[in-house]
Amino acid sequence: MFRFVDPVWNVRSLDRTRHRRSNARAHFTRLGSVDEALPDRYADVLKAACVKDLRSKTHLLMRLNAGRVLWEAIVARVGDSDRFTWSGVSEADFLEAEQRMLQR
Numbered sequence: 001m002f003r004f005v006d007p008v009w010n011v012r013s014l015d016r017t018r019h020r021r022s023n024a025r026a027h028f029t030r031l032g033s034v035d036e037a038l039p040d041r042y043a044d045v046l047k048a049a050c051v052k053d054l055r056s057k058t059h060l061l062m063r064l065n066a067g068r069v070l071w072e073a074i075v076a077r078v079g080d081s082d083r084f085t086w087s088g089v090s091e092a093d094f095l096e097a098e099q100r101m102l103q104r
Helices: 040-051 057-078 091-103
Strands: 008-010 025-027
Touching (some): 025 057, 057 091
16 A cells, blocks of 8 residues: 555556566656655645545556646746746646656
């Protein structure tokens, strides 16, 4: 299991079947990193969104990955993660995140 505050969650317990291997961990870290944690003020909201109406591990990981891409779009705009505020998040951030997802 995992603690909410942890930057990496062991989500193996969410597997419904054991016949295929998949990610056993959810990394609330910067995209492309497994050890550079997202800032708590962003990660806490992302974690809550990931577990709300949780249907499966796949569902959680898809939400997490979208949140990681959104963070990269936000930090590209604000320049420094210390300057991040939720009130500063705009439609432009979501559109930029969407473009980044389409390019992946």
